[in-house]
Amino acid sequence: MPQSATGNSGHLQRYAVPEGLRPEQWFEHWRTWYGSAVETPVRLEKSAHAAPAPITPSAISLAGPGFSLIELVNAPAVGSWAAGDTRDLRLAYFRKAASLTILVNGVPEPVSQGSVRFIDTSRPGGFDAPEGFHALQLNIDRSSLEVSETALGSLLRLPDLAKHPIVGTFVIPALLSWKRQGIDREASGTADILRSMMATLAGSLLETSVDDEAQKPALSLAVKKYLEAGYKNPDLDVAMVAERFNLSRRSLFYFFENEELHLGERIRALRTRKALELLLQADAQKITYSEIATSCGFTNVQSMRRAVKEFTGMNVREIHRSETDVRVALQQLRESLIP
Numbered sequence: 001m002p003q004s005a006t007g008n009s010g011h012l013q014r015y016a017v018p019e020g021l022r023p024e025q026w027f028e029h030w031r032t033w034y035g036s037a038v039e040t041p042v043r044l045e046k047s048a049h050a051a052p053a054p055i056t057p058s059a060i061s062l063a064g065p066g067f068s069l070i071e072l073v074n075a076p077a078v079g080s081w082a083a084g085d086t087r088d089l090r091l092a093y094f095r096k097a098a099s100l101t102i103l104v105n106g107v108p109e110p111v112s113q114g115s116v117r118f119i120d121t122s123r124p125g126g127f128d129a130p131e132g133f134h135a136l137q138l139n140i141d142r143s144s145l146e147v148s149e150t151a152l153g154s155l156l157r158l159p160d161l162a163k164h165p166i167v168g169t170f171v172i173p174a175l176l177s178w179k180r181q182g183i184d185r186e187a188s189g190t191a192d193i194l195r196s197m198m199a200t201l202a203g204s205l206l207e208t209s210v211d212d213e214a215q216k217p218a219l220s221l222a223v224k225k226y227l228e229a230g231y232k233n234p235d236l237d238v239a240m241v242a243e244r245f246n247l248s249r250r251s252l253f254y255f256f257e258n259e260e261l262h263l264g265e266r267i268r269a270l271r272t273r274k275a276l277e278l279l280l281q282a283d284a285q286k287i288t289y290s291e292i293a294t295s296c297g298f299t300n301v302q303s304m305r306r307a308v309k310e311f312t313g314m315n316v317r318e319i320h321r322s323e324t325d326v327r328v329a330l331q332q333l334r335e336s337l338i339p
Contacts, residue, residue, distance in 0.1 A: 010187025013037075015059040030057045030075065037061060039068060039088075039139060040081050040121050047076040049130040057132075062178065064187030066141040067194050069178050074133045080126035088139040089147060089155070089198060090119040093175050096134040102127050112160070116167050120156040136175040140198045151206055158205060166204050169245070170197045170222050177225075193217045212254065219245065220255050224266070224339045231270035232297040238263050260336055269337055271296045272307040276330045279308075279319045289316065 015033045017026040027046060035041045037059035055075040062069045080103075093116045094100065100111040102119075103126045111117070111133075119137070142152060161167045174197060178190070196218035203210035223241060230236050241263065242252045256263050274296040278287065293304040305316050312329040319326050 010062055010064040010190070013061050013063070015061075017057055026056075027075075027077075033059075034079075038070060038072060038137070040084060042079045042081045042126075045078045045080075047078050047128065047130045049076075055132040060179065062187065062190075065191045066144050067191050068139045069175070069194075070137040070139070071179065072133075072135050072137065074129055074135070076130050076132050078126065078128050081121060081124065083123050084121045087141060087143070089142040089145065089152065089202070090121065090137060090139050091171065091198070091201075092117060092119050092135050092137040093172055094133060094135045096132075097129075098131040098133075100127065100129045100131075100133045114162055115160040116162045116164075116171065117160055118156050118158060122152075122156070138171075138175060138194060138198070140194060144195050145199050145202055147202055151202070155202060155205060161205075164201070164204070165246075166197075166201045169226075170218050171201060173222070173225055174218075193221055212251075216255050220259065221339055223252075223255070223263070227266055227270060228337075228339075231267055232274075232295065234294075234297050234299050236267060236297065266337070267297075268307045269311060269333055271298055271304070272311045273330065273333050273337060275304055275308060276312070276319070276326060276333070279316065280323065280326060280330070 015037045017029050021029060027044075031044050034044055034057075039061075055073065057073055057075040059070060059072045061071075094111055094113060097111050097113045097115065101108045102111055103109070104120055104123060106124075108128075147155070162172075174194065196214055196216065199210055199214045200218055202208075223245065226241065226244060227236070238249055238252065242249050245252070247255075252263060256266075259266075261269055275292055275298070278292045278295070281287075289301045289304065293299075293301045296304065298304040298307070308314065308316050308319075311333055312326060314322060314326065314329075
């Protein structure tokens with residue numbers, strides 16, 4: 001049965017099949033909650049060509065204002081649905097999808113592992129998954145995106161979007177990172193980011209302009225994740241970030257104008273956070289300042305010294321003499337870097 005936890009503005013729900021059930025029992029149990037988990041009345045049937053390897057079906061979903069996020073592990077099965085409404089724009093990322101076929105109006109369309117595509121529930125359809133699949137899905141109220149019926153039809157007809165730059169930069173990272181502690185209490189902010197992300201993607205696919213304010217939440221989050229992954233590269237700077245996201249420096253600064261840390265400051269803060277962690281280690285005496293600076297992305301020791309002074313008010317040599325104060329400064333730095 002589903003297990004739920006409700007936060008201030010989001011609803012987190014888990015679905016699972018209890019242990020100890022016989023195969024025919026767990027399949028029937030799975031049927032009872034599957035439609036609720038995927039927010040579509042899907043009829044499940046056993047697959048005639050099911051793979052022998054056992055897969056235990058499960059799902060977890062987060063419902064917030066105007067959106068839902070779903071992670072789904074499917075056992076081998078055949079599913080079907082009748083024509084439904086089109087209030088939501090549904091996008092799915094298939095992490096594992098061996099031998100998966102989606103049926104739209106009776107026309108089979110193979111789905112490969114790693115593919116990303118919109119799911120059309122406005123028409124009768126279904127799937128055949130003899131080896132099961134693992135998918136992550138985002139549903140967004142399309143009225144918040146101002147996507148017309150005509151535009152929706154155009155989006156639903158698109159093939160695999162996995163190679164689209166916005167999908168790789170925004171969509172897949174968002175779908176892979178939403179399951180974290182306390183996410184149900186952040187649903188309102190999450191909704192802004194997801195709407196921004198989908199508006200940016202839809203605008204790109206439909207070749208229509210998207211307001212800068214609409215793009216800001218998704219873009220700023222994507223840039224932060226990019227910096228977190230790449231701050232150890234000494235060549236990482238504002239120019240590299242602008243090139244990576246195909247933006248002018250002016251546009252990039254605009255997207256960060258209301259952030260606590262502006263772009264260059266954020267890069268230095270990430271490097272300083274790592275430097276302080278290394279300097280506070282018990283065996284730090286065995287590592288030279290030059291080695292620490294290099295491993296954190298600083299071009300030289302002097303750059304590291306200046307950054308440590310900027311964020312802690314202390315010299316590098318004072319770190320171990322004022323360890324308590326440094327740890328307080330480090331915690332504040334970590335908090336300022338939370339996306």
